[in-house]
Amino acid sequence: MFGIIRPCRHRLSENLRTEWMAHLCGLCLALRGDHGQFARIATNYDGLVISVLVEAQAGRSDSWRRTAGPCPLRGMRTASVAQGEGARLAATVSLVLASAKVRDHVEDGDGALARRPVAAAARRVAARWDRAGARSGADIGFDTAVLLDAVGRQAGVESAAGIGTSLLTITEPTETATAAAFGHTAILAGRPENQAPLEEAGRLFGRLAHLLDAVEDLVEDAETGAWNPIAATGADLAEVRRLCDDAVHGVRLALRDTKFASKGSGKLAHVLLAHELPRAVDRAFGTTGCAHTTDATHSGSGAPEFEMLGPEGSQGAPPPQSPWINPPGGPGGAPPEPPNRGRRRGLIAGCAVWSGLFCTCQVCCKDPYHDPWTGEPREGLCHKCDDCSDCCDCCDCCNCCNCCDGCDCCDGCDCGCDCGC
Template structure:
């Protein structure tokens, strides 16, 4: 998967997680249905925005969802997926832009593509994707020539760009391509009046996609001697961040001009999640689900020591303990205290010391043996469940997050300035 909008499912909440997965799976299945199994490798997080915008304008309608069969990436579960013109347009756009990415890697001689036979095969695949995307686009009234033209102009612009060239000259082809794709969703949804505002949002989104890709790749490009727009034009990271923040504001303002039937997911992705993507690219955000090094020198939530920077680090009760200097001090829940579990002030736990009838721990699953665990691990790996869905550890049998789940959600500090009123699409209670 690739793309700049990679939302953490913890942040999306159940409603938006289900909708987002429906569009992602719908894009994947539209690629398979129109272009064969191999085309599914171009499924990407940004392409599904075309499907999301189409449905956000037209609203739910009969036939916009269908039930897909079991898939390893969903833990072998069925699910409702997006179905219709929005998903097919997203597939066409994804094919053409993936073709551009392949040709760009071939031109740069990246990795195995530096070898002539492999580069020739990659170019052939890219040409096939161009033709396939054009066929699907034509059936939807969308001329993919504007995308292909933008891709073709990109190489020439990069050749001429140098120190002092405004970086926005380099991002223009990407902006033009995404503006055309976003604007066409208005035609598919039957709301042609939305096209100018969506084109503006698409232009800013293309700028963000190009700049964030450049920021994330700059160090690797420098070490490999590859061309990078920021390095080539002498654009500083501070200037790149300013341009990204300006693009975020432009998208937010453009979306206010769009008439939506249900703006929830589109707003969530293009306003809130895009801001998180910018923070992630510039290294100004972290995950709130696990302690990180930035939380303290020792990696814990309060710094190097067990109470460093804790609200109880220097309390009047001493020793960082709110109940006194001893390990338990005057705590009413200390062992043998009146309110300790099993103490004189508390009723006995139900069904014995373990509290099996109420508050006890669920029974612990026994660990699997070596051979049984290896068999389970092989099955999880071959069905992609290790990478893509929550699963049970092969040996420990504990719940594990997918390897590819790059959770970066921080504590929710919305500070909504997006004009969404009551923060309709933010999972927190208010701003």
């Protein structure tokens, strides 16, 4: 699971959280339906923006949703998930770009991919995903050749780069690919007048994703000797930050020129692209942090007031869960009874209880769950938040008015301010 848009639960209203999860699950299930179970590992947070944009322009109807069966990542609950051409386009784009990421790791010899047999198998998977993406793209009128061409040009652009090369030269293939994906959402939604502004938004989104990935990997790449565009060009981080801030502003302006189906249909798209992108930049550059502590995130009942919708960080983090839909007593039924305080379980008994907690996703989703050996309350993995800021900052682009109500700032905002709320 990867992506730069990782909203924190306290910044989304309940309706928007439900919508966000519907598109994420819809993307995952579209990957499975079109490309098989293994393809679900290409699910990413940024890909669901494609599905969100299609639905926001076309207008939601009953045909855009279906009820999905129980899933461990939803606490074994059913859920209403997105379906249709938007979800399929998101799946196609995610699969093709994931194949590019696999090839990039193979070229860099990252981890196990430094071994020839593993690298050869990864190349075969990437080639299969390219072909599968091309087939599903053709079904919805999207030519993935532009994505594959951009991926193919990236290696040559990087090899030709050196000190003094513009970062925008290096990000151009990524910009081209994301512009095509964003622009096609207008075609699928029957809004050809939106194609130009959405292509611009996509181009800047691709630039931002490429640069933020380089910023987050800069230290690690220096330690491992991997190629990094910032180090290779000798770019100053202040200049990189300026490019990122300009891209965020450009995306916001492009959204203002995009016509959605109704006044409320573009809320989630606006929150993700106008509000969360600046926070992604702050997170990558380390200029913001979580202002919530364990004590501050719980009400008197002991229930958490917010959870991360995204992972703990950009690398090595667990996949997203949906902790807010856990039933009382834990997903999938009642949890194993915690041991009495002061009594510890033995190794074997503790392992057996831990297996039950893990298989029912309580280690990830429940907050708190009880330690299988000591019985002490523990925080579920997906409840750890490292990128959310004070609740009062959630309306940071709506300072021109007082119509935003707490943390639900874009779930009823009618201010007409520059940010498009």
